[in-house]
Amino acid sequence: MPSSYMGVAQRSFKSAVVQLLETEYGLLGSRRVLEMVAEDVTQLAAQFHPPQGCVQSGWLVFTGTQVMGAKAHPGKSAGDYPLVTLAWPLLLPEDVQVMITLPPGNARRQQQTQLLKTRLQRLIEYGVQHPDGPVVLTTADLGLMLGRTSSRISQLLTELRQETGQPLWTKGYYFDQGLRPSHKALIIALYEQGLDEAAIARQAQHAPSSVGRYLRDYERVRLLLKKGFPVPEVAPLLGMQPTVLQAYVALLQQYHPELFAVADTAATT
Numbered sequence: 001m002p003s004s005y006m007g008v009a010q011r012s013f014k015s016a017v018v019q020l021l022e023t024e025y026g027l028l029g030s031r032r033v034l035e036m037v038a039e040d041v042t043q044l045a046a047q048f049h050p051p052q053g054c055v056q057s058g059w060l061v062f063t064g065t066q067v068m069g070a071k072a073h074p075g076k077s078a079g080d081y082p083l084v085t086l087a088w089p090l091l092l093p094e095d096v097q098v099m100i101t102l103p104p105g106n107a108r109r110q111q112q113t114q115l116l117k118t119r120l121q122r123l124i125e126y127g128v129q130h131p132d133g134p135v136v137l138t139t140a141d142l143g144l145m146l147g148r149t150s151s152r153i154s155q156l157l158t159e160l161r162q163e164t165g166q167p168l169w170t171k172g173y174y175f176d177q178g179l180r181p182s183h184k185a186l187i188i189a190l191y192e193q194g195l196d197e198a199a200i201a202r203q204a205q206h207a208p209s210s211v212g213r214y215l216r217d218y219e220r221v222r223l224l225l226k227k228g229f230p231v232p233e234v235a236p237l238l239g240m241q242p243t244v245l246q247a248y249v250a251l252l253q254q255y256h257p258e259l260f261a262v263a264d265t266a267a268t269t
Contacts, residue, residue, distance in 0.1 A: 007138055011063045013045060014038045016083045058091035060145060064127055064135040067174050084135045088123055090145055095119060117160055119146060120153065124168050134203070136171045165192060165255070187214050188251045221248040225259040 017038035018031075055061060066082040098115050102108045120142060127135040137145075139153040146153070161168055167189040174186070183206065190200045197215065201208040217240065224234050235245040252259055 008141060008144065011065070011083050013083075013085075014042045017041045019082070055087045058089070058093075058095075059087045060090040061085060061087050062137075062141065062145065064137045064141065065171050066132070067134045067136055067169075067171075084130075084132045086127065086130060086132065086135060088145065089126055090119070090123065092122075113156075116146065116148070117156055120156055121160055121164070121168060124170065128169055128203075134169065134174075136169050136174050138171045142170070165189065184214055184247060185251060187211055188218055188255070191215055191218070192255050217244075218248055218251065221245065222252055222256065222259065225249075225252065 014035070015038075018034045021034050021037065063083050063085045066084045095115060095118075098111065102111055123137065123142060123145065127137060139150045139157070142148075143150045143153045148156075157168055157170065160166075167173065167186050169186070183204065187200055187204050187206065190203060195203070197208060197211050200206075200215075201211045204211065217238075220238055221234060221240075224237060225231070229237065231245070231249055234240070235242050238245075
């Protein structure tokens with residue numbers, strides 16, 4: 001099984017050049033030839049643009065994936081997507097102050113965990129909100145940046161999403177890789193944060209018509225549940241597939257659990 005960190009090595013300037021030659025210039029010949037051209041371009045870039053010492057202390061230069069609205073497909077490597085190299089706010093002065101003032105005992109561990117969550121959320125939101133974004137990272141990227149395993153990052157992200165109600169996009173989350181939430185979940189999460197349809201369409205990289213359909217269906221299901229209709233009766237009333245209904249029900253259970261108390265009360269009276 002390939003390592004989850006393979007994608008980090010594949011997101012390079014050279015990979016970006018190969019991707020540009022294939023997608024923008026239609027050069028679909030020998031992959032070896034394209035890689036040789038990319039290698040020459042890489043050497044020229046290093047020659048004419050030497051590294052500059054302009055990154056702030058505590059910031060980390062790292063390459064992420066620019067999301068373009070399409071799902072990932074089998075056989076594509078991390079270097080096959082548009083790449084953006086940013087300086088990320090990894091360690092800020094306020095983080096250091098938290099570490100300086102850590103209390104002893106269990107409170108110390110709890111505060112360390114909270115600091116780790118704060119830094120994790122900051123990195124993700126920085127990429128999503130960046131002018132060159134949305135730029136997303138994998139859990140492996142975040143683990144390398146924060147010195148934690150991918151599984152630990154996944155655990156912290158699950159807790160953070162529950163605590164904040166925000167999607168906190170990683171690459172896998174956005175592209176629906178593995179057991180990640182769907183685009184429907186992302187759109188509803190942004191809606192529940194108070195964004196309008198235009199802003200949601202822009203951030204989710206979805207057609208406005210699709211966003212509007214998701215939101216209308218979500219509100220129709222919410223209205224019927226609010227009126228006390230049992231869940232099994234909602235699908236035929238709306239002409240909705242049961243699997244689609246269950247997806248909306250799961251989201252409503254997350255954001256509006258009070259609706260199900262109403263439904264349960266109606267069912268028992």
